[in-house]
Amino acid sequence: MAGNIKLHVEDLTISFKTTQGLVRAVRGVSFDLHEGETLAIVGESGSGKSVTSRTIMGILAGNGIIDDGKIIYEGEDLTKVDEDHFHEIRGNKIGMIFQDPMSSLNPIMKIGKQVTEGMILNGKHLENRYKALFHESKTTLNRLHREKKSLKVELKENLKAIKTGDSSADGMVLKEECNAALANVKAAIPAAKKKLVVDKKAAKIAIALEWKNEQKRVAKLVSDVKANLADSDGEAKQAYIDEINVLQENLKRFKKVTKRQATERAIEIMNEVGIPDPVRRLNQYPFQFSGGMRQRIVIAIALTASPDVLICDEPTTALDVTIQSQILELINDLKRERNLSVIFITHDLGVVANMADRIAVMYAGKVVEVGTAEDIFYNPRHPYTWALLSSMPDLDSKDRLVAIPGTPPNMLFPPKGDAFADRNQYAMKIDFERQPPMFKISETHRAATWLLHPDAPKAEMPEVIKVRIDRMLAQSEEETV
Helix, strand or coil, X not given: CCCCEXXXXXEEEEEXXXXXXXXXXXXXXXXEEECCCEEEEECCCCXXXXXXXXXXXXXXXXXXXXXXXXXXXXXEECCXXXXXXXXXXXXXXXXXXXXXXXXXXXXXXXXXXXXXXHHHHXXXXXXXXXXXXXXXXXXXXXXXXXXXXXXXHHHHXXXXXXXXXXXXXXXXXXXXXXXXXHHHHHHHHHHHHHHHHHHHHHHHHHHHHHHHHHHHHHHHHXXXXXXXXXXXXXXXXXXXXXXXXXXHHHHHHHHCCXXXXXXXXXXXXXXXXXXXXXXXXXXXXXXXXXXXXXXXXXXXXXXXXXXXXXXXXXXXXXXXXXXXXXXXXXXXXXXXXXXXXXXXXXXXXXXXCCCCCEEEEEECXXXXXXXXXXXXXXXXXXXXXXHXXXXXXXXXXXXXXXXXXXXXCCCCCCCCCCCCHHHCCCCCHHHHCCCCCCEECCCCCEECCHHHCCCCCCCCCCHHHHHHHHHHHXXXXXXXX
């Protein structure tokens, strides 16, 4: 297993309001992303992969509702974070590469401006340090306000249940407990507000002093250089002038990211992602780049803020297989060099075969199987995973590929049982009546299928997958020898 847990998603449930009703897009999704690993989320279109990733980024569509669940990052639940704070996390700590690079880039804006824009907007060093000094107090106050709101809703529902007679005998006890908790929260809010005001004032004084001291330090250095400048000429004089310019530029950089600094960083990152002649390319427009180069630009933009979590939402879908391979190799290299934690979203298991550490298979808004790459490719246990693998070609495939019959369920009316039952040739009666739990196969491997129940009839994986696994194992042994 990779390092510590970087991102924890627990029982995430998301719906979308439509004119026809609520679409249940994500239903109780849970997974962990470990430090330095690549987690691939695989499934056909409409399975909830992109909705999950957009929720993590805090860019869920306006009609989206987070019904339940948690997204824990650095000890904070991102589903409860206000937009002002999320703005500091999005891009800076969690970056995203979108599916279509042409729609991600502004076609009438030069590449240089698009790569540097985020750095300039978010690179207000003094302002960011100022906000960091009272961040804890602000978070505490926001948490208390959320608790107050939540307790009020809970109390209202409790009182309604008591009034209508739907409450149990403990209804009054719950009401008193809720009232007591609400009173405690209300009592804590004034003190939290006062602490925030005090911390803000202290932060303002500290940052002003820091800026003043830096100005004095640079002014002294400039004064010393100017003293030497008066007694010099020719190349020596120009060297002193250049030194003064560097000192003044560094003073500006102490306060915020300057255009020059952002441009230097953009050139450095464009080199890193394999874009030739980046100085010239900065002045070009997206239409002057190939599809693969545009995707490299999108990756460069995501990396400018040096995030530690990178979400790749089908970044190779619109590219031909040769360019796909280059982009996948690039993402792998960047992951190793920067120790990134990567969530890679795709509908194609073949794309992640050589880059995923773990794979989560999604269907109809639920994770139906999760395990290491070896678990999923060499020991798949869910019929949907079998279906995906059976429909995936390889270089040695001679037989006709097996298509998955039927269509995904209408999520306006989620199925009562296993969502894959209607398309599953191994489905039993219970599949149509009850949703299967996650059965533990090994320490790293789990799957949600009633076929893993001790009383279930034995079901063998399709022959085409068995043959493929035997062939891959044989090839692996030959390479080892």
